[in-house]
Amino acid sequence: MNALETFGLGVRYGQSWAVRDCTLSIEEGHVVALVGSNGAGKTTLLHCAVGLTEATCGTISVLGDLRAGSDEALARVAFVAQDTPLYRHLTVTEMVEVAANLNRSFDLPFATARLRQLDIPAKRRVGKLSGGQQAQLALTLALARHPDLVILDEPLARLDPVARHDVMALVLSMAAEEGISVIFSSHVVSELERVADYLVLMAHGSLQLTGPIDEILASHTVLAGPADDADRVATQCSVVHVEQAARRVQLLVRHDQSVDIPPGWEASPPSLDELVLAYLRDPSVVGRSGPLALAATRAGGTLR
Amino acid sequence: MTIVKRETEKPRSPLIFRLDPRSGVPTYLQLVHQVEHAIRLGYLLHGDQLPRLKDVVASLSINPNTVQKAYRHLEQEGLIGARPGQGTFVLASPETVGLAELEALRKRLVDGWLRDAAAAGLDEEGIAALFASALRDFRERQSDTAHGSQLRRARAPREAGGVA
Numbered sequence A: 001m002n003a004l005e006t007f008g009l010g011v012r013y014g015q016s017w018a019v020r021d022c023t024l025s026i027e028e029g030h031v032v033a034l035v036g037s038n039g040a041g042k043t044t045l046l047h048c049a050v051g052l053t054e055a056t057c058g059t060i061s062v063l064g065d066l067r068a069g070s071d072e073a074l075a076r077v078a079f080v081a082q083d084t085p086l087y088r089h090l091t092v093t094e095m096v097e098v099a100a101n102l103n104r105s106f107d108l109p110f111a112t113a114r115l116r117q118l119d120i121p122a123k124r125r126v127g128k129l130s131g132g133q134q135a136q137l138a139l140t141l142a143l144a145r146h147p148d149l150v151i152l153d154e155p156l157a158r159l160d161p162v163a164r165h166d167v168m169a170l171v172l173s174m175a176a177e178e179g180i181s182v183i184f185s186s187h188v189v190s191e192l193e194r195v196a197d198y199l200v201l202m203a204h205g206s207l208q209l210t211g212p213i214d215e216i217l218a219s220h221t222v223l224a225g226p227a228d229d230a231d232r233v234a235t236q237c238s239v240v241h242v243e244q245a246a247r248r249v250q251l252l253v254r255h256d257q258s259v260d261i262p263p264g265w266e267a268s269p270p271s272l273d274e275l276v277l278a279y280l281r282d283p284s285v286v287g288r289s290g291p292l293a294l295a296a297t298r299a300g301g302t303l304r
Numbered sequence B: 001m002t003i004v005k006r007e008t009e010k011p012r013s014p015l016i017f018r019l020d021p022r023s024g025v026p027t028y029l030q031l032v033h034q035v036e037h038a039i040r041l042g043y044l045l046h047g048d049q050l051p052r053l054k055d056v057v058a059s060l061s062i063n064p065n066t067v068q069k070a071y072r073h074l075e076q077e078g079l080i081g082a083r084p085g086q087g088t089f090v091l092a093s094p095e096t097v098g099l100a101e102l103e104a105l106r107k108r109l110v111d112g113w114l115r116d117a118a119a120a121g122l123d124e125e126g127i128a129a130l131f132a133s134a135l136r137d138f139r140e141r142q143s144d145t146a147h148g149s150q151l152r153r154a155r156a157p158r159e160a161g162g163v164a
Helices: A042-049 A071-076 A092-102 A108-117 A131-143 A161-178 A213-218 A227-234 A272-281 B027-040 B053-060 B064-076 B099-119 B124-145
Strands: A002-013 A016-027 A031-036 A057-062 A077-080 A149-152 A181-186 A198-203 A206-212 A220-226 A238-244 A248-254 A266-268 B080-083 B087-090
Touching (some): A002 A042, A016 A042, A016 A198, A031 A161, A057 A071, A071 A077, A077 A131, A092 A131, A131 A149, A131 A161, A161 B053, A161 B064, A206 A213, A213 A220, A220 A227, A227 A238, A238 A272, A248 A272, B053 B064, B064 B080, B099 B124
Parallel strands (some): A077 A149, A149 A181
Antiparallel strands (some): A002 A016, A220 A248, A220 A266, A238 A248, B080 B087
16 A cells, blocks of 8 residues: 555646656655755645645545545544644643544543653643654644554754654654654755655655665665766766766766676765765756666676 | 663663664664674573564664664574564574673783783774784684684574474
8 A cells, every 4th residue: 555646746836836747656654754955845745645735737645545635534644734733822731632622533541641751741831842842742642643644744843953863753663663654854864864764855846766765775876986087987877966076086876776887986885865965966867767777898896 | 870760661671772873884784783792792692582663763763664674684594583472582692602701801801912002002093903903814714714603593594494
């Protein structure tokens, strides 16, 4: 079953497309990181997935074939928006009661137990909680509905490192215990590799790179070699990013299966950080297509 | 100073995982290495429980699939086994080296070789480099004679078709 599936999805605001030609299919059970620069279309895509924004063209469905935003879908999907919407003047206990009354299925014992575990003072007003505690409260209220899919828009923005760790730990332990799927958008590139196992990279409303992180890493290689040989090598494979130095050049290349390393060149696996940054720096690079694999060269070892 | 324990439940496993994000080693392999290391040094004994999936995930804030991948890897190596509904337990035991023996070896290293090396004027990095290179030589000489595995598997890996 797919947690999220889109086909030719497009959203237009006036003259400009916030999301265009977006075709995705993500199996359930993943923790998906949605990454892109400001204005890349991340929030619009997430809003489509919960029915807050209507698609201009194409289709989007969640948890198999449930139409995004339909009653059946909303009963099983939880969404926490960027600004953690809570009633600031209520106490924590009152906020939990409101959430319990507004939602058809709400696990009150679960919510109170979690909040106690998180050391969130029940009598304090929501507005007086720290940013991390507010994020944890919003998340707990979302998780208390025992959803099958949790969608989080920038859950880590505005949080300090400790709160970031605790919030992600809360989401991930729910993923471990109940096998729920998680989709979250983020600017924090450095922690992705630990937390997520599926990556969706967006630029200017289009998908730039998507797939399980293992596979993405395996299909990219950093080649370092002499600068005067760079043009020849660059014509033989799809280059994502070029780093120039005196006499030497470093290429991040994408390939389908194995790479024949050109003689005189060194190959090493990229880290997820450098890979994501390389794509973000050049939004015109689309990693899903293009001429792939280095042409066979006479000498040199084979990678993978 | 007193150490305040926030944990409501008593930890069941003697093992605590930690991650080094700068090591460049994939996260699941770091977990694998730490279990192997703990078994080798006798911190983890036959029958000891490994941290539960949700506890590892919550304490390190990492992807559950990563932990499962590490445990699957260790299971295939025959080092650990899962008991349904109970958890994951150590099947292997360290080869002959007991804690007392380890302590004696360590003492000989500290009071003997390390002291001599420091007296000869080697700094910490020099000592580490010399030890690493000597260990490499030693390993190469060993592997010429026999390839002795350092961990005794409790049972043959499944594909070898051991006795049940």
